[in-house]
Amino acid sequence: MPPNHNLLIMNENFHEIRMEDYDINPITGFLPPMPPLRTLPDEYYEPWEFIIENFHELLLAGRFRTSVDNMPLLNVDHLKTPAEYHRAFLVLSFLSHGYVWGNVNDISDRIPASIAIPWVKVSDYLGVAPIANHAAVVLWNWRLIFPDEPFSLNNLSTLLTFTNTFDESWFYLVTTAIEGHGGSALSSIISAVNASNVGNNNQLLKALKGISSIIESINLTLQRMYEKCDPYVFYWKVRPYLAGWENEDRLPDGLIYEGVDGNDEYGNPIYRKYIGGSAGQSALIQALDVILQIEHFSTSFIKPKVNKVDEVNVDKINKDNGVNKVNGVNGSNKVNGVNKVNGCNNSGVQSSREYNKAPQVNICSYMNNNNNNNNNNNNNNNNNLKCPFNNMNNKQKPYLYKIRENMPGPHRRFLEDLSKIANIRNYIISNIGYDSSEDEEIDNLIKAYNECLAQMKNFRNIHLQIVSVYIVIQENRSKTALPIKKEIITKNYTTEPIKITKPPVMDSIKGTGGTNLIPFLKQMRDETVAQEIPNKY
Numbered sequence: 001m002p003p004n005h006n007l008l009i010m011n012e013n014f015h016e017i018r019m020e021d022y023d024i025n026p027i028t029g030f031l032p033p034m035p036p037l038r039t040l041p042d043e044y045y046e047p048w049e050f051i052i053e054n055f056h057e058l059l060l061a062g063r064f065r066t067s068v069d070n071m072p073l074l075n076v077d078h079l080k081t082p083a084e085y086h087r088a089f090l091v092l093s094f095l096s097h098g099y100v101w102g103n104v105n106d107i108s109d110r111i112p113a114s115i116a117i118p119w120v121k122v123s124d125y126l127g128v129a130p131i132a133n134h135a136a137v138v139l140w141n142w143r144l145i146f147p148d149e150p151f152s153l154n155n156l157s158t159l160l161t162f163t164n165t166f167d168e169s170w171f172y173l174v175t176t177a178i179e180g181h182g183g184s185a186l187s188s189i190i191s192a193v194n195a196s197n198v199g200n201n202n203q204l205l206k207a208l209k210g211i212s213s214i215i216e217s218i219n220l221t222l223q224r225m226y227e228k229c230d231p232y233v234f235y236w237k238v239r240p241y242l243a244g245w246e247n248e249d250r251l252p253d254g255l256i257y258e259g260v261d262g263n264d265e266y267g268n269p270i271y272r273k274y275i276g277g278s279a280g281q282s283a284l285i286q287a288l289d290v291i292l293q294i295e296h297f298s299t300s301f302i303k304p305k306v307n308k309v310d311e312v313n314v315d316k317i318n319k320d321n322g323v324n325k326v327n328g329v330n331g332s333n334k335v336n337g338v339n340k341v342n343g344c345n346n347s348g349v350q351s352s353r354e355y356n357k358a359p360q361v362n363i364c365s366y367m368n369n370n371n372n373n374n375n376n377n378n379n380n381n382n383n384n385l386k387c388p389f390n391n392m393n394n395k396q397k398p399y400l401y402k403i404r405e406n407m408p409g410p411h412r413r414f415l416e417d418l419s420k421i422a423n424i425r426n427y428i429i430s431n432i433g434y435d436s437s438e439d440e441e442i443d444n445l446i447k448a449y450n451e452c453l454a455q456m457k458n459f460r461n462i463h464l465q466i467v468s469v470y471i472v473i474q475e476n477r478s479k480t481a482l483p484i485k486k487e488i489i490t491k492n493y494t495t496e497p498i499k500i501t502k503p504p505v506m507d508s509i510k511g512t513g514g515t516n517l518i519p520f521l522k523q524m525r526d527e528t529v530a531q532e533i534p535n536k537y
């Protein structure tokens with residue numbers, strides 16, 4: 001049966017959300033329900049598995065590329081199950097990135113047909129760009145050391161690494177362990193959506209508390225990165241292999257996938273560009289953003305100014321948004337019909353009390369207006385269910401949206417569908433002052449929602465610190481080290497103290513997708529904080 005990704009939005013009561021339609025498991029979340037395959041079962045794929053088994057040896061011996069060049073072109077028809085496709089994608093990602101980046105003095109701007117053709121086919125099947133990604137190295141790259149013991153960081157091992165180091169394994173495994181919180185996070189997320197849909201404040205409160213405590217656990221796991229991943233090894237040995245071929249100085253034109261795209265009209269080979277692997281491609285973290293209605297803007301976009309919103313009556317807003325029905329649950333009035341209201345994740349609902357302190361920028365309506373202004377023929381007010389980012393070129397898209405191309409198709413669709421119904425923040429705001437007998441309940445919801453934001457802010461602060469240690473400091477070292485090296489050579493191993501004259505460079509360091517790293521990550525954090533609902537309204 002083809003995946004029915006509309007079920008989530010079509011289902012009136014949201015009681016029967018079928019996570020499996022999105023390749024999501026209620027227990028393991030975005031991780032597969034069973035540990036990924038350690039090899040492809042069909043012997044037909046032995047040529048791939050042989051090179052993978054000898055990956056480090058072949059690189060060390062300088063024979064990796066020729067081995068791949070001599071590999072036969074295999075057909076993907078022998079892959080039978082999703083798990084086999086996952087394994088094939090992982091293997092082909094390693095073969096490709098090993099081929100391109102495996103020799104620092106001779107980077108390849110092409111991959112041979114024997115890996116390019118099957119890689120593109122497997123990627124098409126999985127609905128993902130043909131480039132190493134978070135799914136490959138984190139979701140589909142682990143095993144349990146003791147199969148009869150539970151999934152936990154101290155029972156995990158990686159299947160493949162580029163560098164054969166503890167550091168690289170730990171980098172992936174900490175992230176895999178974070179993904180292990182996905183099952184419970186998604187249960188709470190769906191419970192929260194259901195609760196706000198039927199106006200069940202108790203259930204919503206419980207779900208929000210669940211979400212904040214899961215983010216707290218994620219943060220504790222993230223902190224463990226320092227334990228066994230050395231920043232030097234990460235930056236100089238591991239990270240180069242995960243690089244992609246978009247915004248990449250060493251491959252300015254991108255990469256040729258031989259046998260796939262052919263030549264252009266002038267007979268020149270066609271290049272492809274894709275962003276490399278990053279945990280920013282985690283659908284789990286993005287799902288948390290979506291459910292909390294945290295909106296991220298493109299760094300190149302000028303954030304629209306928030307107009308002071310006049311005090312608006314809830315009834316009027318509901319009417320404007322097409323909410324005809326007010327649902328009486330337990331005798332109280334709750335706003336219902338969310339799924340029929342505004343498809344985008346922030347309908348800009350204001351409370352009947354003064355509620356214009358929290359930023360109320362609605363990226364979807366802003367983008368829709370923007371698109372409509374730019375295209376007079378497309379003045380369609382009923383397109384709320386379409387997310388406008390789809391119409392944007394890559395430079396306009398917020399980075400976190402763009403990198404969804406690197407997520408498996410079902411996970412990307414889950415985020416798209418979730419953002420159409422995520423309404424918790426609006427729900428809480430729209431209920432402020434609606435019924436004075438419920439003020440305390442709403443206060444508690446505000447606190448619980450803000451606590452989720454506080455935990456997301458912590459996540460981004462911890463992550464910023466990690467990025468400073470693992471990238472910024474390493475990169476600055478490289479910049480200050482060059483003159484030092486020269487001095488040592490010319491002065492014949494001088495013992496004079498070396499002065500560092502260059503200030504650390506923060507703003508110009510680039511992330512995987514060419515973003516200005518630190519300003520970008522700070523923006524993500526600030527956009528998180530911006531959604532806080534003030535306690536006093």
Ligand code: HEM
Binds near residue numbers: 225277513521
């Ligand atoms: C050594 C460890 C890590 C380093 C050096 C690192 C580096 C980076 C970099 C450079 C970016 C910028 C965007 C990009 O290049 O794609 C980024 C973004 C991101 N990373 Fe990491 N990362 C690390 C670990 C993790 C882990 C374990 C997670 C957990 C899932 C994570 C989640 C994210 C997220 C969600 C973003 C997008 C920005 C945001 O939502 O705030 N990272 N990371």
